[in-house]
Amino acid sequence: MFPTPIEKTAPATRIAYKVALPVALTLWLLPLIAVALTSVRSAGDINAGNYWGWPTEFHLLENYTAIFENTPIGQYILNSFKVTIPVVIGAVALSTMTGFALAVYKFKANLLIFFMFVAGNFVPFQILMVPVRDLTLQMGMYNTIPGLALFHIAFQTGFCTLFMRNFIKALPFELIEAARVEGVSEIRIFWYVVLPLMKPAIAALAVLIFTFIWNDYFWATVLTQGADTQPITAGLYSLNGQWVAAWHLVSAGAIVAALPPVLMFFLMQRHFIAGLTLGAVK
Amino acid sequence: MASTSSTWRRNQQRLAPWLFLAPGIAMFLIYVIIPIFQSMAISLYQWDGLGEKVWVGLGNYVELFDDEAFYTSLKNNLIWLVLYLLAIPAGLFVALFLNQTVRGIRIYKSLFFFPFVISQVVVGLVFSWFYDPNNGLLNLGLMALGFDPIPVLADEKWVTYGIIAAGLWPQTAYCMILYLTGLNAVDPEQIEAARLDNARGLRMLWYVVLPQLKPATFIAMVVTVIGALRSFDLISIMTDGGPWGSSRVLAFYMYEQAFSEYGFRMGYGAAIAVVLFAIMMVYISGFLWKMYRDEKGR
Numbered sequence: 184m185f186p187t188p189i190e191k192t193a194p195a196t197r198i199a200y201k202v203a204l205p206v207a208l209t210l211w212l213l214p215l216i217a218v219a220l221t222s223v224r225s226a227g228d229i230n231a232g233n234y235w236g237w238p239t240e241f242h243l244l245e246n247y248t249a250i251f252e253n254t255p256i257g258q259y260i261l262n263s264f265k266v267t268i269p270v271v272i273g274a275v276a277l278s279t280m281t282g283f284a285l286a287v288y289k290f291k292a293n294l295l296i297f298f299m300f301v302a303g304n305f306v307p308f309q310i311l312m313v314p315v316r317d318l319t320l321q322m323g324m325y326n327t328i329p330g331l332a333l334f335h336i337a338f339q340t341g342f343c344t345l346f347m348r349n350f351i352k353a354l355p356f357e358l359i360e361a362a363r364v365e366g367v368s369e370i371r372i373f374w375y376v377v378l379p380l381m382k383p384a385i386a387a388l389a390v391l392i393f394t395f396i397w398n399d400y401f402w403a404t405v406l407t408q409g410a411d412t413q414p415i416t417a418g419l420y421s422l423n424g425q426w427v428a429a430w431h432l433v434s435a436g437a438i439v440a441a442l443p444p445v446l447m448f449f450l451m452q453r454h455f456i457a458g459l460t461l462g463a464v465k
Numbered sequence: 466m467a468s469t470s471s472t473w474r475r476n477q478q479r480l481a482p483w484l485f486l487a488p489g490i491a492m493f494l495i496y497v498i499i500p501i502f503q504s505m506a507i508s509l510y511q512w513d514g515l516g517e518k519v520w521v522g523l524g525n526y527v528e529l530f531d532d533e534a535f536y537t538s539l540k541n542n543l544i545w546l547v548l549y550l551l552a553i554p555a556g557l558f559v560a561l562f563l564n565q566t567v568r569g570i571r572i573y574k575s576l577f578f579f580p581f582v583i584s585q586v587v588v589g590l591v592f593s594w595f596y597d598p599n600n601g602l603l604n605l606g607l608m609a610l611g612f613d614p615i616p617v618l619a620d621e622k623w624v625t626y627g628i629i630a631a632g633l634w635p636q637t638a639y640c641m642i643l644y645l646t647g648l649n650a651v652d653p654e655q656i657e658a659a660r661l662d663n664a665r666g667l668r669m670l671w672y673v674v675l676p677q678l679k680p681a682t683f684i685a686m687v688v689t690v691i692g693a694l695r696s697f698d699l700i701s702i703m704t705d706g707g708p709w710g711s712s713r714v715l716a717f718y719m720y721e722q723a724f725s726e727y728g729f730r731m732g733y734g735a736a737i738a739v740v741l742f743a744i745m746m747v748y749i750s751g752f753l754w755k756m757y758r759d760e761k762g763r
Binding site: 184185186187188189190200201203204207208211212213214215217218221232234235277278280281283284285287288290293294296298299300301302303305306307308309310311312313314315317318333334336337338340341344368369370373394397398400401404405416419420423430433434437440441444445448449452456459460463464 | 486592595599642650651685
């Protein structure tokens, strides 16, 4: 193991390490801790410039109910879910199929199609912006949740295909060959042999895509406008404009917006990291 | 009916991949591949997004050459690209710090990873506030040390660096997790052998550990470069390109030109996007080339 395990070092180093850990963590998360503390401050504290000291009063309930009562933040959150969940399902469904096809079958265009997905996943959003907005307008889906979700499904299919294809490639191919010898049709092989083995990959992708789409801001501003359709990221931006210097409200809003992906991450940590670190180990 | 099903049976290994690929390819072509070419075509027109397109040939690109704001954006993109790479050594450093097995270390690892999970909109808000000239923690700190406060986001000299620092926060967390996974897979026997040969500290890191972390470094490079060139959210949230357009990057400038209060200039915006795309294509091709070699080597 590298660096040297701390248990094997001198006692002084061990103690230093145990002290350094929480100190480093506090410094690292300082901006977030400050936001969390601010979100329970009273307006009086903010006006008095007490941003960083201990709050004089705790306004946890007041601030959080205030943002839900006085702003459409609940609607924004709901919109985020309405966009994110179908995208997770759609992108995972499409890419289990594309990944299966590219991993299992040998045909001429295989690598070319695979590279199309990989390359497309890396292009700058701006090169897609004008035509995609135009297409969405023409389909009558501009400023609708399905319009935004459809684009996300298509775009995420690139990354998901890369992920699924490499995952299936690492499965023992003998399983598929054995099934073929038994005369099992290709579709049944996909459904009964391969799909059950893909559960960990599906879980990993689902949490990753959830986070990516929840946190998307660019496409939300390009394809939607107004509180009826905008997800929380874009909503937070416009609320920030209304809440000039009301930092306790901005902070509470930020915490609410960050909560779902954070919960998702903590609940599904292992899958999340397995997904992100794909390819980091040979 | 019997004949179609037997045709299917005989040819299913040839037909099945296309059946599985069809929906994915169709979606990807419609929303990603074709729009790239459409954007290239639009960049040759003058277009407000609604009326008639007017053919201007390379006019938009010629205009770019004389556009001060374009050069500012390009320069800022370069700064982003270079400084964003700091996330890689920083991530490695944090990963080495956390690569222990003491009690509770898993929670520490997850909490260090936290910034990557939250939206860049939230990161942007958090940092705008950290930089706040009156009450921001940065300036309180500077004043406590006897320096003059710096209004980071309102100062042309500092603004881009301030935004990049905010971006480095989640990006470092991302690189950290890549390296933690990589360190997990480092061969312990090689480490022990090197220890017997008296290699330790930096020499050990450089000659024994880093070569084994190559795949992690490669992925970290790819995601960091792409992340740097895609930077948009933080700029939009923290400064809206200001002050006086000094924190724009190509991605942001494109958006601003294509639709903003200055009017819809889709053609000009598309031309900027094409330039950004060309820059990114250099990296994408490099990535594909390496993947191609790996595939052939299998």
